[in-house]
Amino acid sequence: MNLVTNNKWIGQRTIRPDGMDKVTGRAQFAADTTMPGMIWGKVLRSPHPHARIRSIDTSKAEKLPGVKAVVTSKDIVDFPIEKGAVMLGIQDMRWMCRNVMARDKALFPGHPVAAVAATTEAIAEEACKLIEVDYEVLPWSIEIDDALKPDAPILHEFNKFDGKPSNIVGRLEHKKGDIEQGFKQADIVIERTFTTRPVHQGYIEPHACLISVAPDGKTTIWSSSQGQFMVRAMTAYLTGIPQSDIRAIPAEIGGGFGGKTIVYLEPLATLLAKKSGRPVKMVMTREEVMRATGPTSGSKSTVKVGATKDGRIVAAHGTFYLQAGAFPGSPIRGAAGCSFTPYDIPNLLSEGYDVCSNRSKVAAYRAPGAPIGAYAVECVLDEVAEALKMDPLDFRLKNAAREGTKAAHGPVFPRIGYVETVEAAKSSPHYAAPLGDGNGKLRGRGTASGFWFNAGGESSAQVNITEDGNVVVTTGHPDIGGSRAGIANICAELLGIDYRRVSVIIGDTQTVGFSNLTGGSRVLFASSMVVTQSTEKIIQTLRERAAKIWEIDPEAVKWENGAAHPASPNAGQFEPLTLEELAEKAPAMGGPIGAGVQLNTQGADGGFGTHVCDVEVDVDLGIARVIRYTAVQDVGRAIHPGYVEGQLQGGVAQGIGWALNEEYIYTKEGKVDNPGFLDYRMPVCSDLPMIDCIMVEIPNPKHPQGVKGVGEVPLVPVMAAVANAIYDALGKRFYALPMSPPKVVEMLEAPTRQAAE
Amino acid sequence: MTELRYLAPDTLDEAVGAFAKAGSAARILAGGTDLLVQMRSGVLKPGVIVDIKRIPELTAIEQTADGGFRIGAAVSGMALAEHETFGKVWPGVLEAVNLIGSKQVQGRASAGGNLCNGSPAGDSVPAMVAAGAIVTVQGPNGRREMKVEDVPAGPGRTNLKPGEILVSFTLPPRPPGSSDAYLRMIPRTEMDIAVVGCGVSLTMKDGTVTAARVGLGAVAPTVLLVEDAAKALIGSKLDDAALAKAASACSAACRPIDDKRGTIAYRIKVAGVLLKRTAAIAAQRATQKN
Structure with a gap:
């Protein structure tokens, strides 16, 4: 480790400047804002997974006393598909304009079709019920396999793949060497297919905004987001108001994790405010958040790895299908680009497929795509190491990317800290400690690594x-x-x-x-x-x-x-x-x-982490619990170590939830069946052990303080680390998430190991 | 917009009168931890709310002349936990009541509300069933008593007649060598809803079970009294064969559904697992007392 000790403030755990406001309740979140004359906006959402909108009649709603404005897609600036992409960051405004308000088709249950502003929330809700939408209900698909069937209903008829209308809306590949030749050199080849379910970012604060449009057009937005400039630009694009007239004021934010890098409410509230002449406030319910804001993709990945007897990986092939939801844009770049990056693999093909289906459009979630890809790759590597009778960390060290390694997605690595994370994990007190007696429960230990680009x-x-x-x-x-x-x-x-x-x-x-x-x-x-x-x-x-x-x-x-x-x-x-x-x-x-x-x-170096996880499984109930966890990461330089550890621990907590219980469950009608925190099971505090952190500091030479991004890497290895630990405990491998109690019991029909006596 | 009237009468007669008069538009408010959530989510839109927390009988915990307990229907979980002797006599009922919601919810939530909410997954209900609790209800035609297991009629429904209000739970006196326990399966460690819940009440003499009752939750449209499981335990020394037989009886009694919280196969298996574990805890408590 390369700790810098001669600083007075860098590296100190100073009191957080926002702490007092947050613990005393003084911090102003978007939902805390209010203005004289303020009215309330509500959204009417599609009940159907897939339906053509023949007509919308808002006349009855407009006549309801208390209603001040109604907007539909006619009020939103259209970005015609045939005119090509209009990009803002990673978002194409052609999809954004259709996501904030359905145009010709509703593409998921919860897709907005109209919005109303009224003097009270109750009147606005009542008015939504008075809007008559004539739907032509269409067949739909949600799961990747269903969306790829030859007769699958096509969400976007203009899109073609291999010359035919398709729900595959994008593909990318990273290639190095020749995998056919590479696999020929392998003594052992393991190929597995994995699936993961959509999971939500789970920010506690629902999306909210208050927007005022003055008679001269000057617009003020108070909202909760991960970027006030993104809010301003998207609102400008979608409403036609110039950016110079929009002042977007960032409220304190109650969690984002990537999910607040796009807008949902702001363009609607702006148009309602403009039409009504009154400030308009909108606050989503938890149910709206779960139904209509981006979870990340569900996925189906196939990973094949070939290695020689002496433990060298000679070839690898990954194919990652990710749900995009209603519009193109799943994080295939993270899945295909990050998954193999910790390793120096001479022959590699990593492919990503972007698949549309009738669920809400995905939004970024902490290292978007990378945890999905790493889950598949790191589980296969665990199997290869086992087949080679190698310690999984030694196997990773033997194949580790180092300074000078060319990554398949392009860069030749400068000085990176991956090897150091594996070495630190290997020499950690955790890795040396015996697993201990589970008192009738089965215990196991797993490891995994991960990479994220940083920016x-x-x-x-x-x-x-x-x-x-x-x-x-x-x-x-x-x-x-x-x-x-x-x-x-x-x-x-x-x-x-x-x-x-x-x-x-x-x-x-x-x-x-x-x-x-x-x-x-x-x-x-x-x-x-x-x-x-x-x-x-x-x-x-x-x-x-x-x-x-x-x-x-x-x-x-x-x-x-x-x-x-x-x-x-x-x-x-x-x-x-x-x-x-x-x-x-x-x-x-x-x-x-x-x-x-x-x-x-410029000069943001990627980040690497290596994790060690111990689990304990109650085999009769199928409950797997993480009982010890160590996250090792190359953090560049920990400017505020308390916050860096907080990032590592937070990422691990989210990954444990993803691994063990979190999932979107759908009804037969294609609607989310668990749109709340009771049945969408994120871990609570008592579910988790104290998560130990080892910060490896390899300063980024291109940054004045040596900083590397640290917030996303810690989610990347977690699901694989947990899955590998559960395998170690049970002697059986899971190829699907979540590893929830009913699924563990199902797997354990014939247990292969006895409980520790 | 519908108007909502809130009433907080001081006497049970007033409450019954107001509740009966308002008919199906009325709802009883004890802790409100189910009612307010259902109103906020738009599931319920009552026209009248009758708050029963000002009625002394509904918030009292009394020891009866024969040594049993009478618990007002609106007694909060926290109030029950703070009672000097209740938790020593009925540790299983108390742990079940105290599993409803978070610490904050415990300050409001009541066993009466938990029962009348009609959820098959209500935590306190299997423990009350195992305890052999009798409920007192009062309506326009006076008072009557019911076995607690006869109250639920199906998800969200009870067998209370129009205008009837749940007044109290009466728990019988305990012979020496008695205790109880409640366990539930949840994927998390807290803040969750039972996938299966199991209450067991035992009386033991010289290591042999002389009396037993078993309640099972979340495995059928209503909480179940599993008499076959109790029969398998009575007369046994809780040996493996007796426990296996009782566990099979629990599994056999299940009529669960596949839903977002668990599968049929999983619930049937878990019902048996929990029976064994719950009986072991109840037996340990019962014998410790001797």
Whole structure:
């Protein structure tokens, strides 16, 4: 490990700046906002998985007393399919305009078909019931196998695959070497097929917004999202209001995990507000969140791995089919691109297929696609290691990607920390500890690794010195992972002042420069780059001011411990000038002190993690519980270790839920049967052990503080680690998630091992 | 928009009068942990709500002259837990009542509400059935008593007549060597709903079971009293053969459905597993007391 110890604030577990507001209930979430004259918006949603909309009659709803506005797809800006893609980030506005409001067809139960604003929520709901929609109900499919059948109902008739109308709406492949030749060299080849169910991001705060459109068109949006600029741009696209007229104010956010990187309510509320002349508030119910906002894909993956007797992987082939939901855009890039990346495999073919079906459009979920792919690959690697009688971590070490390895998705790796994560897992107290007696329950241990790309991209920051010599930093990213705390640590470190003197806030779209959304584990990486450069500019200004006062050359002034000092005795004898003193003198010395920097940041290195998981299985009830877990990750540099550990633990908790219980269950009619937290079983606190974290710090050489993204990697290995541990406990392998109690009991009809005595 | 009237009478007679008068539009409010959720989700739209928590008899826990207990229908789980002796005599009933919802919900939720909600998965009901509880109900035609297992009529329905309000549960006095237990299967560790629930009440003398009752939840349209399982236990020393026979009786009694919470096969198997585990806990408690 390469721990940096000579910093004062970087690496400290400082008190989180948003903590007090959150524990006292003062933090303002989108649903807490209110305005004089505010009315309520509600959405009428399709009851059908697939139906052509012949006509919509809103006249009765409009006549209901209290109703102030009704909108349908006619009010949303259309992006005609034949005109080609209009991309905003990873979203194509052709699909977005149809997702926020069904146009010719409703494509999933919960698909919006109209929206109403009224003086109360109850009236708005009543008005929705008065809207008459004439549906031509169509056949539908949800599961991948059904959507790929030759006679499957086609969601998008314009789409062709292999020359025929198809629900396969996209394909990508990463290729290296020649797998046919590679498999010929293999002494052992294992091929398995895996399925996973759709799972939701499970943010506790439902989507919510309050929107005001003034008579002059000036629009203000308060909403919960992972990117106020994304909200502004999408709302502008879908309503026709120019971006300069839309001020999107980010509310405090109650969880996103990728699911708040697109909009659902904002364009509808904007149009309702514009039509009614009143501020419109919309808050989804949990049921709406579960039915109509993006879970991630369900999947079907086939992975084939060939290795020689001495433990070298010579060839691998992965085929990953992912549900996109109603519109193209499943995360096949993450599944096909990340799954084999921890390994140096000479012959590789990794293919992803994007499959539309009649369920809600997927949205990003923490390392989108990568956990799905890693689940299949890491389970097969466990089997190969077992067949070769190798320790699974030794097998991974033998095939590990290192500096200079060319990844199938393109890059040649710089200095990476994958090997170090495997070594740290191997030498961890956890891996050395005996499994212990399960008191009648069966215990097992599993391991798995994972990779995520990470991202850079556009960020802006403004750093201002206040008149009393303190610091306000404004960035453009909603804080979902502790970015404010990290930025305060970095800024305090650079300026040499107490971190409590740095106040970090998140600006709205009209007060800070464009900043791409919070996603891809990019925020601390990118925003600390622009904050560092801004702060360095300020330090330069402070040195110039001191030099001016001392009448010496700026080069003869150094900045240390929050004050300007003569760089050497030769420069002269002067008492240091503190930040407070220089701020006080600022008006007379050239004016206010501040700097802003805007960059398209580059150099975000990918992240690797290796996990160790112990489970205990109650074989009579089929309940598998994780009893010990260690997550090892190359975190670059832990600017705020408490938050980094929080990211690792949070990712693992979500993965355990995905592995053991979480799943979308559908009725025979194609509707989600468990749209709430009672029957959509995310883990609760008592389900999980304390999750141990080992942070390996291999600093990113392309970043001023060595930062790598850390938020997404920790979800990637989890389902495979849990599955491999359950195999170790039971001697039977699962090829489908979740490994929930009824499925474990079914598998255990003929147990092959005795309980530990 | 329908209007909602909220009434909180001080006497049972007033409550029965108001409840009967309002007819099918009325709902009884005890803790509200089911009712308010159903109203918020749009399942129910009552015109009148009769809050029974101001009626002393419905929130009282009394020891009866013969040594049994009478528990008001609106007594919260937390109030029952804080009672000095109840949990010592009926640890299984108490643990079942205390499994309803979270800590916060426990401050409101009552065994009476749990029974009248009519869910086959209500946690307190199998334990009450095993305990042999008798309920008192009062309606426009006066008071009557029913066996607790006769109250549920099917999912969401009870055999209470129009205008009748559940008043209290009466639990019989306990002979020496008696105890009870309740276990449920949930995929999580808490904050969940029973996939199968099992209550067992035992009386033991010199290691032999002299009396037993078994209640099973979430395996049929109503909570079941499984008399064959009790018969298999009575007269035995809870040896493997007797437990296996009782477990088979539980599995045989199941008439479950496949749903999002579990499969038919799984519920049938688990009913037997839980019987064995619950009986073991009840027996340990019963013998510890001797």
